[in-house]
Amino acid sequence: MAKSYDVVVIGAGPGGYVAAIRASQLGLSTVCIDAWSNAAGKPSLGGTCLNVGCIPSKALLESSENYERALHKFADHGIGITGVTLDVAKMLARKDKIVDTFTTGIALLFKKNKVDSMHGFGRFAGKNGDRYVIEVTGSGAPESIEARHVIVATGSLARDLPGVTIDNKVVCDNMGALSFGEVPKRLGVIGAGVIGVEMGSVWRRLGSEVTILEALPSFLAAADEQVAKEAFRQFTGPLGIKIYTGAKVESVETKANSVTVAYANREGNRHVAEFDRLVVAIGRVPNTRNLNADVVGLKLDSRGYVEVDGQCRTNLPNVFAIGDVVRGPMLAHKSSEEGVAVAETIAGQVSHINLDTIPWVIYTSPEIAWVGRTEKELKAQGIPYRAGQFPFIASGRARALGETAGFVKMLAHAETDRILGVHIIGPFASELISEAVVAMEFGASSEDIARIVHAHPSLSEAMHEAALGVDKRTLNI
Numbered sequence: 353m354a355k356s357y358d359v360v361v362i363g364a365g366p367g368g369y370v371a372a373i374r375a376s377q378l379g380l381s382t383v384c385i386d387a388w389s390n391a392a393g394k395p396s397l398g399g400t401c402l403n404v405g406c407i408p409s410k411a412l413l414e415s416s417e418n419y420e421r422a423l424h425k426f427a428d429h430g431i432g433i434t435g436v437t438l439d440v441a442k443m444l445a446r447k448d449k450i451v452d453t454f455t456t457g458i459a460l461l462f463k464k465n466k467v468d469s470m471h472g473f474g475r476f477a478g479k480n481g482d483r484y485v486i487e488v489t490g491s492g493a494p495e496s497i498e499a500r501h502v503i504v505a506t507g508s509l510a511r512d513l514p515g516v517t518i519d520n521k522v523v524c525d526n527m528g529a530l531s532f533g534e535v536p537k538r539l540g541v542i543g544a545g546v547i548g549v550e551m552g553s554v555w556r557r558l559g560s561e562v563t564i565l566e567a568l569p570s571f572l573a574a575a576d577e578q579v580a581k582e583a584f585r586q587f588t589g590p591l592g593i594k595i596y597t598g599a600k601v602e603s604v605e606t607k608a609n610s611v612t613v614a615y616a617n618r619e620g621n622r623h624v625a626e627f628d629r630l631v632v633a634i635g636r637v638p639n640t641r642n643l644n645a646d647v648v649g650l651k652l653d654s655r656g657y658v659e660v661d662g663q664c665r666t667n668l669p670n671v672f673a674i675g676d677v678v679r680g681p682m683l684a685h686k687s688s689e690e691g692v693a694v695a696e697t698i699a700g701q702v703s704h705i706n707l708d709t710i711p712w713v714i715y716t717s718p719e720i721a722w723v724g725r726t727e728k729e730l731k732a733q734g735i736p737y738r739a740g741q742f743p744f745i746a747s748g749r750a751r752a753l754g755e756t757a758g759f760v761k762m763l764a765h766a767e768t769d770r771i772l773g774v775h776i777i778g779p780f781a782s783e784l785i786s787e788a789v790v791a792m793e794f795g796a797s798s799e800d801i802a803r804i805v806h807a808h809p810s811l812s813e814a815m816h817e818a819a820l821g822v823d824k825r826t827l828n829i
């Protein structure tokens with residue numbers, strides 16, 4: 353007889369594994385099925401985020417930033433270093449060790465929280481009364497399990513560029529871009545999105561000539577325009593990445609050790625560029641491949657996302673979907689919070705996720721982070737607002753760090769003063785944005801932030817000054 357659970361979670365990325373832990377904590381018998389195997393062919397929990405996404409990319413960003421500091425930034429501090437060397441194999445091994453620590457850590461968390469873990473591919477096989485039957489195909493014979501509740505957390509896959517084959521040697525997606533055995537002399541990137549600028553930064557700092565081709569006429573379209581403009585200036589200036597917006601890729605021809613990309617520039621002129629490696633990072637698509645959604649009538653939208661309401665309920669009773677496979681930003685923390693909320697809903701609690709206060713972070717140098725609405729969105733929605741801004745060049749802490757590029761900008765409602773958005777480009781933007789998220793969740797006004805004491809000298813003073821700036825009363829500029 354098939355083993356039966358209260359909850360089956362399909363996918364152990366940051367959405368699925370967190371949902372499984374929370375469900376089990378709430379007393380629901382839970383199994384989590386995941387198909388991911390690492391390069392050594394071993395099961396590896398944690399999905400895209402831990403295996404080939406957030407964690408390994410941040411490890412390489414940190415390593416390459418340290419290399420850059422040693423080569424170019426320590427001298428300003430009076431620290432002279434000669435004979436700086438680069439051991440790419442060691443850098444990749446460090447990254448892999450970090451990944452391994454976290455992926456094996458999830459297996460331990462499952463044990464600690466009494467979550468059953470199954471390695472294999474899960475798909476809907478029908479219903480048995482009010483229970484869903486899930487078939488799991490692993491290394492042995494297929495197994496069936498049953499559960500009253502299903503959480504689909506199958507994540508996303510890199511979007512294909514028609515006519516281009518990813519071999520993850522010469523032409524790569526995010527997986528290959530994290531594992532080049534040596535620094536490519538000429539690196540091409542298609543897509544100036546988050547992966548394009550993060551991975552482009554890594555390899556540029558390690559010595560590649562990096563060229564990014566972006567289809568849209570604008571750069572980082574989701575970010576605040578002023579932030580995107582400053583980012584473009586920093587990435588194409590001090591960092592030295594070439595970024596061509598409005599570029600239409602016409603063909604990609606792969607050879608044994610190089611790749612030729614033909615594209616039309618924004619004026620329509622044809623160019624041919626040769627690269628040693630090419631990264632294709634043009635977005636991600638929801639992964640419902642071979643899930644057999646139609647066997648139970650699970651509704652997908654026209655783009656392949658599982659259709660859900662505000663509580664992540666699908667069209668089927670007791671079937672939920674979370675994370676990259678549903679609407680909303682494709683971010684690990686959004687997936688996890690949806691996982692927690694769904695587990696609590698299944699356990700009969702009231703749970704809520706506010707998609708309006710999900711922070712975005714791009715881990716370039718300078719970092720970029722934002723929460724809430726941009727000026728462009730507020731203008732389009734006819735919402736009256738006031739803006740306050742403070743540059744890091746006027747921050748004592750930023751000066752001490754030697755990281756003075758960028759600013760904090762706060763947008764608040766012109767009448768109520770409620771904070772509507774905060775946009776940061778600058779040092780530790782990833783950490784600074786939390787204050788803005790908390791403020792917005794508590795419905796704070798810019799005056800609330802302006803009246804809070806911020807430590808001196810700290811980067812958070814830039815947030816304080818931006819809040820003061822909303823009322824045109826900055827103190828240090």
Ligand code: FAD
Nearest residue numbers: 363365367387399400401405406474507675676682683684
């Ligand atoms: P996933 O992490 O994709 O996990 C889904 C899991 O389900 C996978 O293990 C998959 O193998 C498994 N699966 C799929 N179908 C089945 C099936 N039928 N049966 C069994 N298992 C199945 N986000 C951030 O917030 N911060 C970052 O810094 C960041 N950096 C990123 C860097 C890169 C290079 C990339 C590619 C992504 C990055 N992201 C980042 C995005 C983040 O990785 C995703 O938003 C997040 O992983 C989504 O979590 P998820 O649980 O929804 O899906």
Ligand code: NAD
Nearest residue numbers: 543544545546547548566567568633634635636682713714
């Ligand atoms: P993205 O959506 O951020 O950017 C894709 C870019 O490719 C866009 O600018 C788009 O206009 C461009 N593009 C699309 N088709 C193109 C074409 N044919 N030619 C040239 N350009 C084209 O996607 P991504 O960079 O692939 O990353 C995928 C997702 O992963 C992100 O949206 C994000 O949700 C997540 N991610 C997050 C982080 C982070 O949080 N720091 C880091 C990496 C990835």
